Every structure is written in C-alpha cells, then in structure tokens.
Amino acid sequence: DTGVSQDPRHKITKRGQNVTFRCDPISEHNRLYWYRQTLGQGPEFLTYFQNEAQLEKSRLLSDRFSAERPKGSFSTLEIQRTEQGDSAMYLCASSPQQGTYGYTFGSGTRLTVV
C-alpha cells in the first residue's frame, strides 16, 4: 500500500491551455474523490466515483472540467481552456466501500495558471 499518488505535483500552464492530472488511488479502494483547495480555504468537493461510475458532480465542476476513471482504477481530471481562477491545489482521495468515510488523501497537484 503506497497511498494515494498524484501526478504531477506541480503544473504551471498558460491561460487557455488544457491540463490533465492523474490520481492513482489505494488499490483496494473503489471510491475516488476530487477536491479543489484554494489558498486560505478548505477543500471543496468536485466529483466522486464509485468504481468507474461518476456518481456525484459539484456545481463547481464547470463544463471545462471533466473527470474519468476508466476501469475503476486510476482517474484523470482535465481542465480545458484554463483560466487564472483555476489556480489551486487539486486533491484526490480514495476510500474503501465498507466503512464510513475513511478518506485517504494524496499530496495534491498544485496548478498555477499564468
């Protein structure tokens, strides 16, 4: 068990470019979550997968954001046409199906849009 891995750790991109982040959850965890954290704020929920099914999406997840989890393993979060307001830490977490919300978070991907 190597924990939740996120790649890359840091990403700097120009406004208008597309970016994609990857999350590898703990292997036996079938639930996967994406959160966004801006400076001085707590994490905000973006979306949730159970296996490969995306079961919840926040209103924060605009049309420019898309998340996938093919085959119920790793997940990707893509942001199209990035804006400066997208600059944030993007956190991934996973949890087992049994048990109550025992999230394990990854270290996050810090996105800076210039």
Add this chain to the structure above:
Amino acid sequence: AQSVTQLGSHVSVSEGALVLLRCNYSSSVPPYLFWYVQYPNQGLQLLLKYTTGATLVKGINGFEAEFKKSETSFHLTKPSAHMSDAAEYFCAVRGTGYALNFGKGTSLLVTP
C-alpha cells in the same frame, strides 16, 4: 445543507499548553464529523471522526474531540502541544452523498 464553521483562523499556543480548536456544525441529518490536519504542501490526514456511538472520540497524535449535539459543536483538543503539531487543521461534515464539506481551516502555531 451541511456546513461547519471554524472559529479562529489562527491559534497560537505555547509548547506544552492545551490546544483547543473550535468547530460548530449545521446539519439537517445526523452528522458525521471529521478533523483533518494538513502540513505545508501536503494532502490532508485524518485525525479522527465521529459517526455514531461514543461522543468522545480519540484520534492520532494525542488529539481528541467531543461531539456535543446540544451545542452543535465538535471541538478538537490536545492536552499538551508539541512543536510538530504546527499545521493547518480542518473540520468537516458529511454533505450530500459521499462528499465532505470542509471549514476554512485553523492555522495552529506552537511557540517554544
């Protein structure tokens, strides 16, 4: 909607002193409550959680929290602060579905 309010964005304590971080919640359903800690440039680590049962919850690193329904509170305490406790602390409540709704965080500073 389920939400939490963390009172005090910054708390400073001396090493060895009591740590008290305040969290009040609002929930239309029986609350599941959590405390997480975040060190710089890292993800969040679960300290403890309350779901049902005993209202005094013990967590890692000597932290504990007490669920008080009458006060809608879930304050985090530690009897004696260590320098290594300096970090950002987040209270969270179960939202709709499996999402957690986090507070804005409290930055704990521990002085020698």
